[in-house]
Amino acid sequence: MEFQKIQNDKLQIVISPKAAELKSIQDADGIEYLWQGDPTYWKNQAINLFPYIGRLTEGCYTYKGERYEMSRHGFLPETEMSVEAVSEDSVCYFLRENQETMDVYPFPFELRIKYSLNEYLIDVCFDIINTGDEHMFFGIGGHPGFRVPLVPGLAFDDYYLEFAESCNPLLVGLSETCFPNGEDKEYPLKDGKIIPLTHSLFDNDAIVLRNMHRKVSLKSNKNSKSVTVAFPGMQFIGFWHTTKSDAPFVCIEPWTSLPSRDSIIEDITTQPYMVGLEPGGHYCNEWSIEIHP
Numbered sequence: 001m002e003f004q005k006i007q008n009d010k011l012q013i014v015i016s017p018k019a020a021e022l023k024s025i026q027d028a029d030g031i032e033y034l035w036q037g038d039p040t041y042w043k044n045q046a047i048n049l050f051p052y053i054g055r056l057t058e059g060c061y062t063y064k065g066e067r068y069e070m071s072r073h074g075f076l077p078e079t080e081m082s083v084e085a086v087s088e089d090s091v092c093y094f095l096r097e098n099q100e101t102m103d104v105y106p107f108p109f110e111l112r113i114k115y116s117l118n119e120y121l122i123d124v125c126f127d128i129i130n131t132g133d134e135h136m137f138f139g140i141g142g143h144p145g146f147r148v149p150l151v152p153g154l155a156f157d158d159y160y161l162e163f164a165e166s167c168n169p170l171l172v173g174l175s176e177t178c179f180p181n182g183e184d185k186e187y188p189l190k191d192g193k194i195i196p197l198t199h200s201l202f203d204n205d206a207i208v209l210r211n212m213h214r215k216v217s218l219k220s221n222k223n224s225k226s227v228t229v230a231f232p233g234m235q236f237i238g239f240w241h242t243t244k245s246d247a248p249f250v251c252i253e254p255w256t257s258l259p260s261r262d263s264i265i266e267d268i269t270t271q272p273y274m275v276g277l278e279p280g281g282h283y284c285n286e287w288s289i290e291i292h293p
């Protein structure tokens with residue numbers, strides 16, 4: 001499995017063909033911003049999610065009355081993509097359906113994931129074409145983890161998450177088994193923008209928000225290095241690290257959709273928030289990671 005490295009004079013990133021997963025984000029000083037995947041806490045680093053987000057009740061869904069089993073976050077996290085195009089500062093990965101994908105997801109498709117560098121900005125483009133004869137339904141999203149602290153000498157709780165503008169998000173209600181239960185409620189932010197980080201914040205698993213501003217930064221008042229994730233085309237953002245642990249990272253996860261509802265085996269054609277794409281249709285969703293050295 002050959003990793004790709006792309007760079008400019010500000011950043012260098014490394015990508016694995018498996019799920020087109022980012023493996024490293026370093027600035028010109030060699031500072032690493034991306035979580036490096038210690039399996040003690042979480043073996044992955046920045047998986048991409050398709051064609052489903054999160055868990056499925058009983059690990060399955062239905063389509064046209066037939067039951068299909070699919071793993072958490074869909075098949076992409078365990079699927080190798082091919083490089084379609086590469087230059088010094090951009091790379092595009094490609095995947096089309098095969099027998100393995102059709103067994104769990106009965107839709108023909110073309111998926112491209114492209115990374116492009118622009119100064120300190122990493123542009124990410126999810127591009128999907130429905131090559132079949134039926135409407136296809138999917139969720140797609142990112143799951144990048146960032147080191148906390150970003151520099152030695154600081155602690156996890158020296159950091160906070162800050163939305164770029166004041167907002168009044170809703171916390172997606174989750175059952176004890178982490179399925180949406182319809183009990184969404186207001187999620188107050190400090191000064192209308194801020195979530196202070198503590199390890200106990202994630203004791204009940206992920207914090208998933210909707211109706212929030214779609215740009216958020218990982219920051220500390222004790223150091224200037226920070227990371228900003230912007231996701232204008234995503235309805236949800238998840239924040240997570242390994243539950244009930246002192247994991248030294250936080251994931252900032254932009255999603256188009258949600259896991260299946262609590263105790264419901266979803267019909268993929270009627271599940272709320274799924275993206276529907278007509279035959280021959282083209283879907284593009286761009287988001288970004290910006291480094292502030």
